[in-house]
Amino acid sequence: MARRAAGRFVGWFRPDRDSSKGTLQDQLYAAIRQAALQGELSAGERLPSSRALAADLGLGRNTVVAxxxxxxxxxxxxxxxxxxxxxxxxxxxxxVARAPAVGSPARPPILSRRSAAAPGLHAEGESDVSRPFALGAAALDAFPLETWRRLAVQTLRRRPADLLGYGDRRGLPALRRALATYLADSRGVVCSPETIVIVSGAQQALDLIARLLLDPGDAVVVEDPGYVGARDALASAGARLVPIAVDDQGLDPALLAAINPAPKLAMLTPSHQFPLGMTLPVARRLALLAEARARGIWIVEDDYDCEYRYGGPPLQSLQGLDGGERVLYVGTFSKVLFPGLRLGYVVLPAQLVDGFLRLKAAADGFSPGWPQTILAEFIAEGHLVQHIRRMRVLYRRRRMALLAAIQRHAGDLLLPRLSEAGLHVALEFRDGRDDRMAAAAAQAAGLVVAPLSRYAVARRLSGLLLGFAAFPEAELEAAVQRLARALR
Known part of the structure; x- marks a missing residue:
């Protein structure tokens, strides 16, 4: 019987040894599956043994058995x-179900128009942070890991059951209380624990804000050049981006006033404009806020690395000047602590909190509780402020080393833009060359540099962004020499 069954099977299946048709094992699997589903092999019908099939089909027995x-x-x-x-x-x-024919092309996935229009992951999250001059890389070897470990053990000993259950959608109350005090003291933010929501990083905050405030087609002002991650979040929500070119003082309020009808939202980095590095002066801050109130424009203030300013105290946040009426304030611990923590926060106008929480619940419910507990203790015991002070000294030294090395080895090629804040420097090519080709040359030399034009929307730029925070002075010196050789 097995022999007759094998002969019948051989009659309608022929293995194709063309590799484009799939492996022989996949072909045999698909043929038997399709035959069973379509009734060519009857339910309950006996199949030949693996030995008989292998012999009649000219296949290896291991292929048939698999x-x-x-x-x-x-x-x-x-x-x-x-x-x-x-x-x-x-x-x-x-x-009812049909197996795809062997070798037939797969049906393309069916995507929503919104997902298909999303630009994709922003480039800052894709670089190799172990190589100079990666953006977003902090000096993780200088993080007080022993202190963090001690607090982690303490929190587990005190209340492990609380850390294993579901968490508050707003975030741990103790962390929100600690943040409210810290933000008021360091940035002049006007907030209470009830208007702070803990999120899984600043990117989630931007995504939820876009979905909260925008309908497809709504106009949104973005800085040009500006942060790609913010543009990704806005475009994914269906926003119509309206770029405004920044000058040496940031975004000009008169250009915002000239946009008619009024945009729904403006996305800004006023403390340290990304990527060029200037700080928005007080006069412009006040004019922007007046325009926002008069025309009903929401402002998102991304204060992504406000802690690291090297030329005097930072200006009060836009949110603090506004009093929390029209400004949504976004912060993150990725730069100030470590990106693997995956915690950020947003300070919301009171009338937006409930809607934001509904979207947060739909996205991921709540952010993990144990890291929040450790972080709350870290802030309450004063470790956050101490860590920022130490890192500000370290980063100032590394920044000066980088600028000095550029002047020595590439001053004829690159002109640094003046900036007294942040974890990167922006440089412009003196000869206006193609910065993407220059970045590729640096990549071939084992460096990670970002072309300035990557962040532009409508304007033409030629330059590079170099991160310095994660790299000792000697490594920066050697890396600049390699960069100069690659660019010549």
């Missing part, structure tokens, strides 16, 4: 000890 084992595991065949292999009796009727 295909059969897969079909048995997925329920298309059953194996009875001492009796052999049989087509399963409970397969769907013919036409």
């Amino acid at each position: 295909a059969i084992e897969r079909l048995v595991a997925e329920g298309y065949l059953t194996s009875r000890r001492g009796a052999g292999l049989f087509v399963a009796a409970d397969l769907p009727a013919e036409g």
Whole structure:
């Protein structure tokens, strides 16, 4: 019987040794599956042994056994000890499910218009942070890991049961209280624990804000050049981006006033404009806020690395000047502590909190509780402020080393833009060359540099962004020499 079954099977299956048709194992698996689903092999019908199939089809026995084992595991065949292999009796009727023909092209995925229009992950999150001059890389070796470990152990000892359950959508109350005090003291932010929501990084905050405030087609002002991650979040929500070129003082309020009808939202980095580095002066801050109140424009203030300013105290936040009426304030611990923490926060106008929390619940419910507990203790015991002070000294030294090395080895090629803040420097090519080709040359030399034009929307730029925070002075010196050789 097995021999007759094998002969019948050989009659309608022929292996194709063209590699583009898939492996022989995949072909055999797909052929038996399709035959069973379409009724060419009847429910309960006995199949030939693996030895007989291998001989008649000219296949290796291991190939046949692997295909059969897969079909048995997925329920298309059953194996009875001492009796052999049989087509399963409970397969769907013919036409209910059909296996794709071997070698046929897969059907393209069906995506929503919004997802298909999303630009994709912003480049800052894709670079190799171990190589100079990676953006977003902090000096993780200088992080007080022993202090963090001690607090982690303490929190587990005190209340492990609380840390294992579901958390508050707003975030841990103790962390929100600690943040409210810290933000008021360091940035002049006007907030209470009730208007702070803990999120899984600043990017989630931007994504939820976009979905909260924007309908497809709404106009949103973005800085040009500006942060790609923010543009990704806005475009994914269907926003119509309206770029405004920044000058040496940031975004000009008169250009915002000239946009008619009024945009729904403006996305700004006033403390340290990304990527060029200037700080928005007080006069412009006040004019922007007056324009926002008069025309009903929401402002998102991304204060991504406000802690690191090297030329005097930072200006009061836009949110603090506004009093929390029209400004949504976004912060993150990725730069000030470490990116693997995946915690950020947003300070919201009171009337937006409930809507934001509904979207947060739909996105991921709540942010992990144990890291929040450790972070709350870290802030309350004063470690955050101490760490920032130490890192500000370290980063100022590394920044000066980088600028000095550029002047020595590449001053004829690159002109640094003046900036007294942040963890990167922006440089412009003196000869206006193609900065993407220059970045590729640096990449070939083992460096990670970002072309300035990557962040532009409508204007033409030629330059590079170099991160310095994660790299000792000697490494920066050597890296600049390699960069200069690659650019010449």
